[in-house]
Amino acid sequence: MIHKNWWKYLGVVILLYVLTVGMLVPLKPGISDIDPSSVRTGETVTFKVWGYNSKFAQAQQPTRAWLKLDDERALSAERVVVKSDTMLEVEFRIPPYLPVSQKVQDFSLILDNDVDGPSVLPSAVFITQDSVDAARGEQVWVNNPVQDLSNVSGMTFPFRNILGETIRNTYFHVALWLAMFTIFIAGVFQSVQYLRLRTPSRDHWAVSYTTIGVLLGILGVVTGAIWAKNTWGAFWSWDVKQNTTAIALLIYLAFFVLRASFEDPEQKARVSAVYNIFAFAALVPLIYVIPRLTDSLHPGAGGNITFGSQDLDNTMRMVFYPAVIGWTLIGVWMATLLYRVKRIQEKLWDVY
Amino acid sequence: MKKYIFALTTLQLLFTISAAAQGTGGSDFLRSIGKIYVVVAVIVAVFLGIVVFLIYLDRRLTKLEDQIKDQNE
Numbered sequence: 001m002i003h004k005n006w007w008k009y010l011g012v013v014i015l016l017y018v019l020t021v022g023m024l025v026p027l028k029p030g031i032s033d034i035d036p037s038s039v040r041t042g043e044t045v046t047f048k049v050w051g052y053n054s055k056f057a058q059a060q061q062p063t064r065a066w067l068k069l070d071d072e073r074a075l076s077a078e079r080v081v082v083k084s085d086t087m088l089e090v091e092f093r094i095p096p097y098l099p100v101s102q103k104v105q106d107f108s109l110i111l112d113n114d115v116d117g118p119s120v121l122p123s124a125v126f127i128t129q130d131s132v133d134a135a136r137g138e139q140v141w142v143n144n145p146v147q148d149l150s151n152v153s154g155m156t157f158p159f160r161n162i163l164g165e166t167i168r169n170t171y172f173h174v175a176l177w178l179a180m181f182t183i184f185i186a187g188v189f190q191s192v193q194y195l196r197l198r199t200p201s202r203d204h205w206a207v208s209y210t211t212i213g214v215l216l217g218i219l220g221v222v223t224g225a226i227w228a229k230n231t232w233g234a235f236w237s238w239d240v241k242q243n244t245t246a247i248a249l250l251i252y253l254a255f256f257v258l259r260a261s262f263e264d265p266e267q268k269a270r271v272s273a274v275y276n277i278f279a280f281a282a283l284v285p286l287i288y289v290i291p292r293l294t295d296s297l298h299p300g301a302g303g304n305i306t307f308g309s310q311d312l313d314n315t316m317r318m319v320f321y322p323a324v325i326g327w328t329l330i331g332v333w334m335a336t337l338l339y340r341v342k343r344i345q346e347k348l349w350d351v352y
Numbered sequence: 353m354k355k356y357i358f359a360l361t362t363l364q365l366l367f368t369i370s371a372a373a374q375g376t377g378g379s380d381f382l383r384s385i386g387k388i389y390v391v392v393a394v395i396v397a398v399f400l401g402i403v404v405f406l407i408y409l410d411r412r413l414t415k416l417e418d419q420i421k422d423q424n425e
Contacts, residue, residue, distance in 0.1 A: 019395075052386060164386035173396050212405075219401040224392045230390045237398070334405055341412045348419055 010054035011329025018323040022171040025315065029054040029116035030159030032125070038126040043098040046126070049088050049109065051116070052055045052159060056082045059113035065090045066146050067107040067125060073099045076134040076144040086348035097137035105129075110146055116205030121161065128196040143235055158244075158313050161233050170316060173223040178237065181287070182217035183209050183335065191273040206276055208338035210255060210333050216352075217249045232297055241291040241298040248286040249280045304346070 032052040039045045049065075056063060065077035079091040090109075098105050109124035129137075156265035157167055187209030194202035224242070225235040257276055291298060296299060 023391070033387075152356045165388040168391045168393050171389075176398065215401060215405060219398055222401070223399050226397060227390060227392050230387055302382055337409060341409065341416065344416055348416065348423075 006305075007329055008333045011326050011333060014322045015330065018171050018319055020324055022168050022319045022323070025155055025157055025319075026338035027053050027165060027167070028159045029112060029117070030161070031109060032161075032164075033119035034121060034124045037124065038128070039094060041094050041127060042097060044091065044093045045165050046089050046091045047109075049090055049111070049121075051086045051088070051111075051119070053116075053162070054087050054117045054119070055085050057085045059115045061114050063088065063111060065092075065112075065114040066110040066144065067092060067106055067127075068110050068146055068280050069099060069105065072145060073138070073141040074144050074146050075141055076108075080325075085259055088236040089335070090115045092125060095137065095140035096129075097131075097133045097140065098127060099134055099137035099141040101132055101134045102128060103132065114150045115152070119159070122340045137203040139293065155315055156195040157316055166227055166231060167316075169223065169227050171319055173198075173220060173227055175320060175323035175327050176216055176223065177220045177287075178324045178333050179222060180213050181283075182324075182328045183213040183216060183331045184280060184283060186335075187213055188276055191276040194269060194273045200269065200341070201295060202267070203273065203333075204339050204342040204346075206273060206340065207259070208335040210252065210276060211338055213254050214249065214256075215334075216327070217245070217252065221245065221249065228297075239297045240294050244286040244290050248283045251282055251286075255279055284323065 030052045031049060031054075033050045038044065056098075059082070063080045063082060065080050066074045067077075068074040075092060075095070077090045078093050081089040083089060089110075104126055106123040106126050108116060108120040111120075112118040160167055170241045187206050190202050190206035190209060194206060221242075228237060228239075228242075229235045232239075255272060255275055259268055259272045262271060
């Protein structure tokens with residue numbers, strides 16, 4: 001029994017690993033909020049800064065802070081007062097001029113200490129200047145480069161500001177889509193085999209795989225909508241990738257409508273096998289090509305690389321790749337169950 | 353009939369849970385503690401998807417069992 005079904009148990013074990021490690025590894029310390037978030041030049045401002053997963057009070061060396069425009073232009077803090085592990089006050093003396101020729105400029109906040117390591121809040125503070133003089137601004141902003149950042153090791157997932165803990169959804173939402181794609185490949189392979197060999201079992205396999213692919217696709221849309229509601233602000237933002245995946249799923253749903261409209265089993269199998277190949281041919285550009293050509297809320301669009309080091313670091317890869325394999329194995333398992341039901345059904349028809 | 357009762361109970365349960373969530377601050381509940389409950393909601397959604405598959409499979413098998421029973425009679 002076990003030697004035949006080892007891959008099903010493997011899938012379950014892998015997903016258990018994904019659930020435990022994926023949920024238990026903490027996020028890297030980050031900055032969750034800053035107040036005030038907009039100031040004027042020439043002021044001395046004390047900012048309240050809130051950390052996430054941070055241990056400000058346990059740092060051995062004093063915490064350092066910068067307001068940073070780019071690698072060269074950064075202003076270091078006059079004073080950092082640690083109030084608690086997750087809250088500190090930073091005092092900046094904002095120079096009268098900014099190193100840019102526009103009136104308002106956003107700066108990132110960088111914090112660094114020996115326990116948490118460096119953390120950054122992008123576009124943390126907007127500074128308004130009364131009169132523009134970039135040359136004089138350069139003199140006061142250039143002399144404090146961000147350097148000698150501490151190097152903290154440990155197993156953590158990256159902290160992203162809007163994402164927060166939801167970065168863990170990568171193992172459920174994104175991995176589910178890749179599993180769906182693998183299942184659809186298996187389905188289209190069986191359809192091609194049906195057209196070559198004309199054995200009914202190939203048709204049963206193709207339908208079983210495609211059914212599970214559609215189920216995983218619908219789950220991908222639902223999980224994506226829940227994630228989007230709490231990060232992008234709406235369940236459905238009419239984002240290009242949301243739209244194209246919805247179209248792709250509708251094309252696949254039409255596969256079942258088409259099957260239901262044929263009486264003759266052989267005709268049904270033949271037409272649906274051809275349709276499945278066309279549906280797959282539409283799926284690839286709809287999911288992987290079109291969203292990359294235009295701007296999208298999804299990572300990987302507008303010229304970005306989907307799994308750059310920014311979005312998926314090595315610690316996440318240790319969970320993400322097993323997650324893809326685990327969901328694929330579970331999907332194949334579900335497809336085999338459907339196939340076996342179909343086979344029994346066929347046998348019953350023949351016998352009686 | 354049993355199916356409808358089951359479906360109604362599930363819906364009732366979902367409403368109770370979401371009402372409890374409302375009590376703790378409405379939509380802010382999902383966004384508390386670094387939005388960890390969004391991950392929980394996503395996992396629950398995937399679980400419900402697997403449950404839907406189980407119900408579908410159950411119905412298919414029931415049909416087959418009925419077929420076999422009819423033939424044996």
